[in-house]
Amino acid sequence: MSLKSRGAIEAKFSNALDLHRQGQATKARKLYQSILRARPDHPGALHFLGFLAHQSGDSKTAIRLMRKAIQIQPDYSDAIKNLGNVMLETEQLGEAEQCYRRVIELEPNDVSVYSNLCVVLRHRERFQESIEAGRTATRMAPDYLIGWYNLGNSYRVARDYKKAIKCYEKAIELNPRFSPAHDSLCQSIFRLEKKSYLSRKTWKKSIRAYERWLECEPDCAVAAFMLSAIRGEEDLTRAPNAVIRSMFDSFAENFESRLGKLEYRVPELIGAWVRESLGKPQAGLAVLDGGCGTGLCAPLLKPYAARLTGADLSSAMLVKARARNLYDELVEAELTAYLAEHPETWDLIVFADTLCYFGDLEEIIGLTAQALRHAGNVVFSVEHLTSESEAKGYRLHPHGRYSHTEPYLSALMSRAGFSDVELEEAVLRREIGKEVIGLIVSARVGAG
Numbered sequence: 454m455s456l457k458s459r460g461a462i463e464a465k466f467s468n469a470l471d472l473h474r475q476g477q478a479t480k481a482r483k484l485y486q487s488i489l490r491a492r493p494d495h496p497g498a499l500h501f502l503g504f505l506a507h508q509s510g511d512s513k514t515a516i517r518l519m520r521k522a523i524q525i526q527p528d529y530s531d532a533i534k535n536l537g538n539v540m541l542e543t544e545q546l547g548e549a550e551q552c553y554r555r556v557i558e559l560e561p562n563d564v565s566v567y568s569n570l571c572v573v574l575r576h577r578e579r580f581q582e583s584i585e586a587g588r589t590a591t592r593m594a595p596d597y598l599i600g601w602y603n604l605g606n607s608y609r610v611a612r613d614y615k616k617a618i619k620c621y622e623k624a625i626e627l628n629p630r631f632s633p634a635h636d637s638l639c640q641s642i643f644r645l646e647k648k649s650y651l652s653r654k655t656w657k658k659s660i661r662a663y664e665r666w667l668e669c670e671p672d673c674a675v676a677a678f679m680l681s682a683i684r685g686e687e688d689l690t691r692a693p694n695a696v697i698r699s700m701f702d703s704f705a706e707n708f709e710s711r712l713g714k715l716e717y718r719v720p721e722l723i724g725a726w727v728r729e730s731l732g733k734p735q736a737g738l739a740v741l742d743g744g745c746g747t748g749l750c751a752p753l754l755k756p757y758a759a760r761l762t763g764a765d766l767s768s769a770m771l772v773k774a775r776a777r778n779l780y781d782e783l784v785e786a787e788l789t790a791y792l793a794e795h796p797e798t799w800d801l802i803v804f805a806d807t808l809c810y811f812g813d814l815e816e817i818i819g820l821t822a823q824a825l826r827h828a829g830n831v832v833f834s835v836e837h838l839t840s841e842s843e844a845k846g847y848r849l850h851p852h853g854r855y856s857h858t859e860p861y862l863s864a865l866m867s868r869a870g871f872s873d874v875e876l877e878e879a880v881l882r883r884e885i886g887k888e889v890i891g892l893i894v895s896a897r898v899g900a901g
Protein backbone atom coordinates (compact mmCIF):
# COMPACT_ATOMS: atom_id res chain seq x y z
CA MET A 454 0.00 0.00 0.00
CA SER A 455 1.36 3.40 -0.98
CA LEU A 456 2.18 6.02 1.63
CA LYS A 457 -0.51 8.23 0.12
CA SER A 458 -3.30 5.70 0.50
CA ARG A 459 -2.05 4.81 4.00
CA GLY A 460 -2.39 8.51 4.90
CA ALA A 461 -5.92 8.62 3.45
CA ILE A 462 -6.93 5.59 5.55
CA GLU A 463 -5.57 7.13 8.75
CA ALA A 464 -7.43 10.38 8.00
CA LYS A 465 -10.63 8.35 7.49
CA PHE A 466 -9.99 6.50 10.77
CA SER A 467 -9.54 9.71 12.71
CA ASN A 468 -12.75 11.06 11.15
CA ALA A 469 -14.57 7.84 12.16
CA LEU A 470 -13.32 8.18 15.76
CA ASP A 471 -14.60 11.78 15.91
CA LEU A 472 -18.03 10.69 14.67
CA HIS A 473 -18.04 7.77 17.11
CA ARG A 474 -17.24 10.12 20.01
CA GLN A 475 -20.03 12.46 18.91
CA GLY A 476 -22.48 9.54 19.08
CA GLN A 477 -22.97 9.29 15.28
CA ALA A 478 -22.82 5.50 15.32
CA THR A 479 -24.18 4.77 11.84
CA LYS A 480 -21.74 7.12 10.09
CA ALA A 481 -18.82 5.88 12.20
CA ARG A 482 -19.72 2.24 11.47
CA LYS A 483 -19.79 2.89 7.72
CA LEU A 484 -16.34 4.49 7.87
CA TYR A 485 -14.83 1.64 9.94
CA GLN A 486 -16.30 -0.86 7.47
CA SER A 487 -14.95 1.02 4.48
CA ILE A 488 -11.48 1.13 6.11
CA LEU A 489 -11.66 -2.64 6.64
CA ARG A 490 -12.59 -3.22 3.01
CA ALA A 491 -9.38 -1.44 1.99
CA ARG A 492 -7.28 -2.80 4.86
CA PRO A 493 -8.85 -5.85 6.54
CA ASP A 494 -6.08 -5.95 9.15
CA HIS A 495 -6.51 -2.36 10.43
CA PRO A 496 -6.43 -2.99 14.23
CA GLY A 497 -8.05 0.34 15.16
CA ALA A 498 -11.01 -0.12 12.81
CA LEU A 499 -11.47 -3.71 14.04
CA HIS A 500 -11.35 -2.62 17.68
CA PHE A 501 -13.75 0.28 17.35
CA LEU A 502 -16.16 -1.54 15.05
CA GLY A 503 -16.22 -4.18 17.80
CA PHE A 504 -16.78 -1.47 20.39
CA LEU A 505 -19.75 -0.18 18.36
CA ALA A 506 -21.13 -3.72 18.09
CA HIS A 507 -20.99 -4.03 21.89
CA GLN A 508 -22.69 -0.67 22.32
CA SER A 509 -25.56 -1.87 20.14
CA GLY A 510 -25.89 -5.10 22.13
CA ASP A 511 -23.97 -7.51 19.88
CA SER A 512 -21.26 -8.68 22.26
CA LYS A 513 -20.40 -11.80 20.22
CA THR A 514 -19.35 -9.72 17.22
CA ALA A 515 -17.57 -7.29 19.55
CA ILE A 516 -15.48 -10.10 21.03
CA ARG A 517 -14.64 -11.54 17.61
CA LEU A 518 -13.53 -8.19 16.18
CA MET A 519 -11.56 -7.13 19.26
CA ARG A 520 -9.77 -10.49 19.39
CA LYS A 521 -8.80 -10.08 15.76
CA ALA A 522 -7.45 -6.58 16.45
CA ILE A 523 -5.34 -7.96 19.33
CA GLN A 524 -4.10 -10.88 17.23
CA ILE A 525 -2.79 -8.36 14.69
CA GLN A 526 -1.37 -6.02 17.34
CA PRO A 527 -0.69 -8.02 20.53
CA ASP A 528 0.30 -4.96 22.61
CA TYR A 529 -2.85 -2.97 21.74
CA SER A 530 -3.72 -2.24 25.37
CA ASP A 531 -6.91 -0.21 24.75
CA ALA A 532 -8.38 -3.06 22.73
CA ILE A 533 -7.37 -5.59 25.41
CA LYS A 534 -8.96 -3.43 28.11
CA ASN A 535 -12.18 -3.04 26.14
CA LEU A 536 -12.24 -6.76 25.42
CA GLY A 537 -11.93 -7.22 29.20
CA ASN A 538 -14.87 -4.87 29.73
CA VAL A 539 -17.03 -6.79 27.25
CA MET A 540 -16.01 -10.07 28.93
CA LEU A 541 -16.92 -8.61 32.33
CA GLU A 542 -20.31 -7.44 31.12
CA THR A 543 -21.04 -10.80 29.55
CA GLU A 544 -19.90 -12.54 32.74
CA GLN A 545 -16.88 -14.27 31.18
CA LEU A 546 -14.96 -13.42 34.28
CA GLY A 547 -11.83 -15.52 33.81
CA GLU A 548 -11.19 -13.97 30.38
CA ALA A 549 -11.92 -10.48 31.73
CA GLU A 550 -9.35 -10.96 34.50
CA GLN A 551 -6.75 -12.20 31.99
CA CYS A 552 -7.31 -9.13 29.81
CA TYR A 553 -6.94 -6.70 32.73
CA ARG A 554 -3.78 -8.44 33.97
CA ARG A 555 -2.27 -8.24 30.49
CA VAL A 556 -3.06 -4.49 30.35
CA ILE A 557 -1.33 -4.03 33.71
CA GLU A 558 1.79 -5.67 32.23
CA LEU A 559 1.64 -3.33 29.23
CA GLU A 560 0.50 -0.14 31.01
CA PRO A 561 1.38 -0.37 34.70
CA ASN A 562 0.30 3.25 35.25
CA ASP A 563 -3.25 2.80 33.94
CA VAL A 564 -5.35 3.40 37.08
CA SER A 565 -8.69 2.45 35.55
CA VAL A 566 -7.55 -1.09 34.84
CA TYR A 567 -6.76 -1.74 38.54
CA SER A 568 -10.24 -0.53 39.34
CA ASN A 569 -11.74 -2.82 36.68
CA LEU A 570 -9.69 -5.68 38.10
CA CYS A 571 -11.15 -4.83 41.51
CA VAL A 572 -14.64 -5.30 40.01
CA VAL A 573 -13.90 -8.57 38.24
CA LEU A 574 -12.22 -10.09 41.29
CA ARG A 575 -15.22 -9.12 43.41
CA HIS A 576 -17.48 -10.92 40.96
CA ARG A 577 -15.13 -13.92 41.23
CA GLU A 578 -15.60 -13.71 45.02
CA ARG A 579 -11.87 -13.19 45.60
CA PHE A 580 -12.59 -10.32 47.92
CA GLN A 581 -9.15 -9.79 49.43
CA GLU A 582 -7.49 -9.57 46.02
CA SER A 583 -10.31 -7.34 44.80
CA ILE A 584 -9.77 -4.97 47.73
CA GLU A 585 -6.01 -4.96 47.04
CA ALA A 586 -6.60 -3.98 43.38
CA GLY A 587 -9.07 -1.28 44.44
CA ARG A 588 -6.64 0.08 47.03
CA THR A 589 -3.90 0.23 44.39
CA ALA A 590 -6.20 2.28 42.14
CA THR A 591 -7.13 4.75 44.90
CA ARG A 592 -3.49 5.03 46.03
CA MET A 593 -2.39 5.79 42.47
CA ALA A 594 -5.18 8.32 41.92
CA PRO A 595 -6.73 9.60 45.16
CA ASP A 596 -9.22 11.73 43.17
CA TYR A 597 -10.50 8.82 41.09
CA LEU A 598 -14.19 8.69 42.00
CA ILE A 599 -15.04 5.37 40.36
CA GLY A 600 -11.99 3.85 42.04
CA TRP A 601 -13.38 4.75 45.50
CA TYR A 602 -16.84 3.58 44.54
CA ASN A 603 -15.61 0.21 43.25
CA LEU A 604 -13.41 -0.28 46.31
CA GLY A 605 -16.41 0.57 48.53
CA ASN A 606 -18.46 -2.09 46.75
CA SER A 607 -15.78 -4.70 47.38
CA TYR A 608 -15.60 -3.84 51.08
CA ARG A 609 -19.39 -3.98 51.20
CA VAL A 610 -19.59 -7.40 49.59
CA ALA A 611 -16.82 -8.56 51.95
CA ARG A 612 -19.10 -7.25 54.76
CA ASP A 613 -16.63 -4.65 55.97
CA TYR A 614 -19.33 -1.99 56.07
CA LYS A 615 -17.32 0.59 58.01
CA LYS A 616 -14.59 0.68 55.37
CA ALA A 617 -17.19 0.61 52.60
CA ILE A 618 -18.84 3.69 54.11
CA LYS A 619 -15.50 5.52 54.20
CA CYS A 620 -14.96 4.82 50.48
CA TYR A 621 -18.47 6.01 49.56
CA GLU A 622 -17.91 9.15 51.68
CA LYS A 623 -14.78 9.83 49.68
CA ALA A 624 -16.62 9.32 46.37
CA ILE A 625 -19.36 11.71 47.52
CA GLU A 626 -16.74 14.26 48.54
CA LEU A 627 -15.38 14.07 44.97
CA ASN A 628 -18.85 14.38 43.41
CA PRO A 629 -21.74 15.13 45.77
CA ARG A 630 -24.24 14.35 43.00
CA PHE A 631 -23.00 10.80 42.39
CA SER A 632 -26.19 8.92 43.38
CA PRO A 633 -24.79 5.36 43.37
CA ALA A 634 -22.38 6.26 46.17
CA HIS A 635 -25.16 7.85 48.25
CA ASP A 636 -27.37 4.83 47.66
CA SER A 637 -24.67 2.33 48.58
CA LEU A 638 -23.66 4.36 51.61
CA CYS A 639 -27.24 4.35 52.90
CA GLN A 640 -27.53 0.59 52.29
CA SER A 641 -24.24 0.00 54.13
CA ILE A 642 -25.53 1.91 57.17
CA PHE A 643 -28.46 -0.54 57.33
CA ARG A 644 -25.98 -3.40 57.17
CA LEU A 645 -24.06 -2.04 60.16
CA GLU A 646 -27.06 -2.97 62.26
CA LYS A 647 -26.45 -6.10 64.28
CA LYS A 648 -30.00 -6.37 65.63
CA SER A 649 -32.97 -7.76 63.72
CA TYR A 650 -34.66 -4.35 63.90
CA LEU A 651 -33.29 -0.88 63.24
CA SER A 652 -31.80 0.52 66.47
CA ARG A 653 -32.30 4.19 67.25
CA LYS A 654 -28.62 4.87 66.53
CA THR A 655 -28.71 3.27 63.06
CA TRP A 656 -32.08 4.85 62.36
CA LYS A 657 -30.68 8.32 63.08
CA LYS A 658 -27.56 7.64 61.01
CA SER A 659 -29.72 6.47 58.08
CA ILE A 660 -31.90 9.55 58.28
CA ARG A 661 -28.84 11.79 58.24
CA ALA A 662 -27.42 9.95 55.22
CA TYR A 663 -30.65 10.18 53.23
CA GLU A 664 -31.07 13.86 54.19
CA ARG A 665 -27.57 14.56 52.93
CA TRP A 666 -28.33 12.71 49.69
CA LEU A 667 -31.41 14.91 49.25
CA GLU A 668 -29.41 18.06 49.99
CA CYS A 669 -26.97 17.07 47.24
CA GLU A 670 -29.73 15.97 44.86
CA PRO A 671 -32.98 17.70 45.82
CA ASP A 672 -34.91 16.06 42.94
CA CYS A 673 -33.89 12.51 43.78
CA ALA A 674 -37.13 10.48 44.05
CA VAL A 675 -35.40 7.46 45.62
CA ALA A 676 -33.80 9.50 48.41
CA ALA A 677 -37.12 11.27 49.15
CA PHE A 678 -39.07 7.98 49.22
CA MET A 679 -36.52 6.17 51.36
CA LEU A 680 -36.40 9.06 53.82
CA SER A 681 -40.18 8.90 54.15
CA ALA A 682 -40.00 5.12 54.58
CA ILE A 683 -37.44 5.38 57.38
CA ARG A 684 -39.32 8.17 59.08
CA GLY A 685 -42.39 5.89 58.93
CA GLU A 686 -44.56 8.46 57.18
CA GLU A 687 -48.08 7.09 57.24
CA ASP A 688 -49.64 8.49 54.10
CA LEU A 689 -47.44 6.75 51.52
CA THR A 690 -49.65 4.12 49.92
CA ARG A 691 -47.14 2.89 47.30
CA ALA A 692 -43.68 3.51 45.87
CA PRO A 693 -43.84 6.25 43.20
CA ASN A 694 -43.19 5.22 39.60
CA ALA A 695 -40.01 7.32 39.43
CA VAL A 696 -38.61 5.39 42.41
CA ILE A 697 -39.37 1.98 40.88
CA ARG A 698 -37.86 3.01 37.56
CA SER A 699 -34.73 4.42 39.08
CA MET A 700 -34.20 1.57 41.57
CA PHE A 701 -34.65 -1.20 39.04
CA ASP A 702 -32.90 0.51 36.14
CA SER A 703 -29.77 0.67 38.26
CA PHE A 704 -30.36 -2.78 39.77
CA ALA A 705 -30.96 -4.58 36.45
CA GLU A 706 -27.35 -5.42 35.63
CA ASN A 707 -26.72 -7.30 38.88
CA PHE A 708 -30.31 -8.26 39.73
CA GLU A 709 -30.03 -11.99 39.13
CA SER A 710 -26.62 -12.49 40.69
CA ARG A 711 -27.73 -10.51 43.77
CA LEU A 712 -30.94 -12.50 44.08
CA GLY A 713 -29.03 -15.75 43.63
CA LYS A 714 -27.03 -14.87 46.73
CA LEU A 715 -30.25 -14.13 48.64
CA GLU A 716 -31.64 -17.57 47.76
CA TYR A 717 -34.60 -15.87 46.10
CA ARG A 718 -37.41 -18.40 45.69
CA VAL A 719 -40.49 -16.50 44.55
CA PRO A 720 -40.50 -17.64 40.87
CA GLU A 721 -40.04 -21.25 42.05
CA LEU A 722 -42.93 -20.90 44.54
CA ILE A 723 -45.21 -19.34 41.92
CA GLY A 724 -44.15 -22.00 39.40
CA ALA A 725 -45.04 -24.73 41.92
CA TRP A 726 -48.49 -23.21 42.47
CA VAL A 727 -49.09 -23.05 38.71
CA ARG A 728 -48.01 -26.67 38.24
CA GLU A 729 -50.12 -27.96 41.10
CA SER A 730 -53.21 -25.89 40.30
CA LEU A 731 -53.31 -25.82 36.51
CA GLY A 732 -52.06 -29.33 35.85
CA LYS A 733 -50.32 -30.41 32.67
CA PRO A 734 -49.20 -27.46 30.54
CA GLN A 735 -51.33 -27.03 27.43
CA ALA A 736 -49.79 -23.81 26.10
CA GLY A 737 -53.33 -22.47 25.82
CA LEU A 738 -53.57 -19.55 28.24
CA ALA A 739 -53.20 -15.80 27.93
CA VAL A 740 -50.69 -15.08 30.72
CA LEU A 741 -49.51 -11.77 32.17
CA ASP A 742 -46.28 -11.61 34.18
CA GLY A 743 -46.88 -8.31 35.99
CA GLY A 744 -43.63 -6.68 37.12
CA CYS A 745 -41.78 -9.31 35.09
CA GLY A 746 -38.34 -7.81 35.85
CA THR A 747 -35.60 -9.78 34.10
CA GLY A 748 -38.06 -12.57 33.34
CA LEU A 749 -37.21 -15.15 36.02
CA CYS A 750 -40.80 -16.45 35.93
CA ALA A 751 -40.92 -16.78 32.14
CA PRO A 752 -39.49 -20.34 31.85
CA LEU A 753 -42.11 -21.55 34.37
CA LEU A 754 -45.03 -19.74 32.74
CA LYS A 755 -44.20 -20.27 29.07
CA PRO A 756 -45.37 -23.92 28.85
CA TYR A 757 -48.83 -22.79 29.97
CA ALA A 758 -49.06 -19.80 27.66
CA ALA A 759 -50.52 -19.43 24.21
CA ARG A 760 -49.39 -15.84 24.66
CA LEU A 761 -47.03 -14.66 27.41
CA THR A 762 -46.93 -10.93 28.12
CA GLY A 763 -44.48 -9.24 30.49
CA ALA A 764 -45.07 -5.72 31.81
CA ASP A 765 -42.66 -3.64 33.83
CA LEU A 766 -41.81 -0.02 34.56
CA SER A 767 -38.07 -0.50 34.26
CA SER A 768 -36.71 -0.46 30.72
CA ALA A 769 -33.36 -1.90 31.86
CA MET A 770 -35.10 -4.91 33.45
CA LEU A 771 -37.09 -5.37 30.22
CA VAL A 772 -33.86 -5.47 28.17
CA LYS A 773 -32.80 -8.50 30.23
CA ALA A 774 -36.26 -10.09 29.93
CA ARG A 775 -36.17 -9.60 26.14
CA ALA A 776 -32.87 -11.48 25.92
CA ARG A 777 -34.64 -14.63 27.18
CA ASN A 778 -36.71 -14.84 23.99
CA LEU A 779 -39.60 -16.35 25.91
CA TYR A 780 -42.14 -13.53 26.01
CA ASP A 781 -44.51 -12.97 23.09
CA GLU A 782 -44.79 -9.35 24.18
CA LEU A 783 -42.94 -7.09 26.60
CA VAL A 784 -44.41 -3.74 27.54
CA GLU A 785 -42.91 -0.85 29.44
CA ALA A 786 -45.89 0.15 31.53
CA GLU A 787 -47.15 0.93 35.00
CA LEU A 788 -49.24 -2.01 36.15
CA THR A 789 -52.41 -0.30 37.40
CA ALA A 790 -52.68 1.77 34.22
CA TYR A 791 -51.90 -1.26 32.07
CA LEU A 792 -54.46 -3.49 33.77
CA ALA A 793 -57.12 -0.77 33.48
CA GLU A 794 -56.54 -0.69 29.72
CA HIS A 795 -56.95 -4.46 29.36
CA PRO A 796 -60.27 -5.70 30.77
CA GLU A 797 -61.08 -9.44 30.45
CA THR A 798 -57.81 -10.19 28.71
CA TRP A 799 -55.91 -12.85 30.68
CA ASP A 800 -56.48 -16.36 32.02
CA LEU A 801 -53.59 -16.10 34.46
CA ILE A 802 -51.96 -13.05 36.07
CA VAL A 803 -48.79 -13.39 38.12
CA PHE A 804 -47.10 -10.78 40.33
CA ALA A 805 -43.84 -12.21 41.66
CA ASP A 806 -42.26 -9.98 44.31
CA THR A 807 -43.94 -6.95 42.77
CA LEU A 808 -46.82 -6.07 45.07
CA CYS A 809 -44.38 -5.38 47.91
CA TYR A 810 -43.93 -1.98 46.25
CA PHE A 811 -47.62 -1.28 46.83
CA GLY A 812 -49.07 -0.71 50.29
CA ASP A 813 -52.71 -0.19 49.47
CA LEU A 814 -53.62 -3.07 47.15
CA GLU A 815 -57.30 -2.14 46.69
CA GLU A 816 -56.94 -0.58 43.24
CA ILE A 817 -54.50 -3.06 41.70
CA ILE A 818 -56.37 -6.13 42.95
CA GLY A 819 -59.70 -4.67 41.75
CA LEU A 820 -58.19 -4.03 38.32
CA THR A 821 -56.66 -7.52 38.28
CA ALA A 822 -60.09 -9.04 38.82
CA GLN A 823 -61.41 -7.02 35.87
CA ALA A 824 -58.44 -7.87 33.65
CA LEU A 825 -58.99 -11.62 34.11
CA ARG A 826 -61.30 -13.62 31.87
CA HIS A 827 -64.05 -15.77 33.42
CA ALA A 828 -62.54 -18.31 35.86
CA GLY A 829 -59.09 -16.79 35.41
CA ASN A 830 -56.47 -17.11 38.15
CA VAL A 831 -54.19 -14.71 39.96
CA VAL A 832 -51.16 -15.72 41.99
CA PHE A 833 -48.82 -13.33 43.75
CA SER A 834 -46.34 -13.01 46.58
CA VAL A 835 -46.26 -10.45 49.37
CA GLU A 836 -44.13 -10.10 52.48
CA HIS A 837 -46.04 -11.25 55.55
CA LEU A 838 -46.95 -8.69 58.20
CA THR A 839 -47.76 -10.73 61.27
CA SER A 840 -48.62 -7.80 63.51
CA GLU A 841 -52.35 -7.90 62.90
CA SER A 842 -52.88 -4.91 65.15
CA GLU A 843 -51.77 -2.86 62.12
CA ALA A 844 -55.06 -1.08 61.39
CA LYS A 845 -54.33 -0.39 57.74
CA GLY A 846 -53.36 -4.01 57.03
CA TYR A 847 -50.00 -3.05 55.55
CA ARG A 848 -46.81 -1.34 56.63
CA LEU A 849 -43.96 0.42 54.83
CA HIS A 850 -40.58 -0.68 56.21
CA PRO A 851 -37.33 1.31 56.37
CA HIS A 852 -35.93 -0.79 53.47
CA GLY A 853 -38.65 0.71 51.24
CA ARG A 854 -40.89 -2.35 50.79
CA TYR A 855 -44.36 -3.02 52.19
CA SER A 856 -45.65 -6.07 54.02
CA HIS A 857 -49.30 -7.10 54.37
CA THR A 858 -51.47 -8.91 56.90
CA GLU A 859 -53.57 -12.00 56.16
CA PRO A 860 -56.92 -10.45 57.23
CA TYR A 861 -56.26 -7.46 54.99
CA LEU A 862 -55.51 -9.70 52.00
CA SER A 863 -58.45 -12.05 52.55
CA ALA A 864 -60.95 -9.20 52.86
CA LEU A 865 -59.50 -7.39 49.86
CA MET A 866 -59.64 -10.46 47.62
CA SER A 867 -63.28 -11.20 48.37
CA ARG A 868 -64.24 -7.51 47.95
CA ALA A 869 -62.69 -7.69 44.46
CA GLY A 870 -64.88 -10.71 43.60
CA PHE A 871 -62.29 -13.48 43.91
CA SER A 872 -63.17 -16.96 45.14
CA ASP A 873 -61.04 -19.96 46.18
CA VAL A 874 -58.68 -17.55 47.93
CA GLU A 875 -55.64 -19.31 49.41
CA LEU A 876 -52.82 -17.78 51.42
CA GLU A 877 -49.81 -19.94 52.02
CA GLU A 878 -46.84 -18.95 54.11
CA ALA A 879 -43.39 -19.49 52.55
CA VAL A 880 -39.76 -18.37 52.78
CA LEU A 881 -39.26 -15.89 49.94
CA ARG A 882 -35.50 -15.26 50.31
CA ARG A 883 -32.84 -14.64 52.94
CA GLU A 884 -31.66 -11.22 53.94
CA ILE A 885 -28.61 -10.63 56.12
CA GLY A 886 -28.79 -14.31 56.91
CA LYS A 887 -32.44 -14.18 58.04
CA GLU A 888 -35.41 -15.76 56.31
CA VAL A 889 -37.92 -13.33 54.79
CA ILE A 890 -41.34 -14.86 55.32
CA GLY A 891 -44.04 -14.15 52.82
CA LEU A 892 -47.41 -15.29 51.58
CA ILE A 893 -48.25 -16.83 48.25
CA VAL A 894 -51.77 -15.64 47.54
CA SER A 895 -53.85 -17.31 44.86
CA ALA A 896 -57.47 -16.99 43.78
CA ARG A 897 -59.88 -17.40 40.92
CA VAL A 898 -62.29 -14.84 39.55
CA GLY A 899 -65.95 -15.33 38.63
CA ALA A 900 -66.02 -19.04 39.28
CA GLY A 901 -67.91 -19.03 42.56
Ligand SMILES: C[S@@+](CC[C@H](N)C(=O)[O-])C[C@H]1O[C@@H](n2cnc3c(N)ncnc32)[C@H](O)[C@@H]1O
Nearest residue numbers: 701744745746749765766767787788805806807
Ligand atom coordinates in the same frame (compact mmCIF):
# COMPACT_ATOMS: atom_id res chain seq x y z
C1 LIG B 1 -38.27 -7.46 42.74
S1 LIG B 1 -38.58 -7.31 41.04
C2 LIG B 1 -39.27 -8.88 40.66
C3 LIG B 1 -39.12 -9.22 39.20
C4 LIG B 1 -39.67 -10.58 38.78
N1 LIG B 1 -41.08 -10.67 38.95
C5 LIG B 1 -38.97 -11.68 39.55
O1 LIG B 1 -39.60 -12.36 40.35
O2 LIG B 1 -37.75 -11.86 39.34
C6 LIG B 1 -40.00 -6.24 41.01
C7 LIG B 1 -40.31 -5.75 39.60
O3 LIG B 1 -41.58 -5.10 39.63
C8 LIG B 1 -41.51 -3.92 38.84
N2 LIG B 1 -42.55 -3.01 39.34
C9 LIG B 1 -42.76 -2.60 40.61
N3 LIG B 1 -43.83 -1.79 40.67
C10 LIG B 1 -44.31 -1.69 39.40
C11 LIG B 1 -45.40 -1.01 38.81
N4 LIG B 1 -46.21 -0.23 39.55
N5 LIG B 1 -45.62 -1.13 37.49
C12 LIG B 1 -44.79 -1.92 36.73
N6 LIG B 1 -43.74 -2.59 37.22
C13 LIG B 1 -43.50 -2.48 38.55
C14 LIG B 1 -40.09 -3.43 39.04
O4 LIG B 1 -39.68 -2.57 38.01
C15 LIG B 1 -39.30 -4.72 39.09
O5 LIG B 1 -38.82 -5.10 37.84
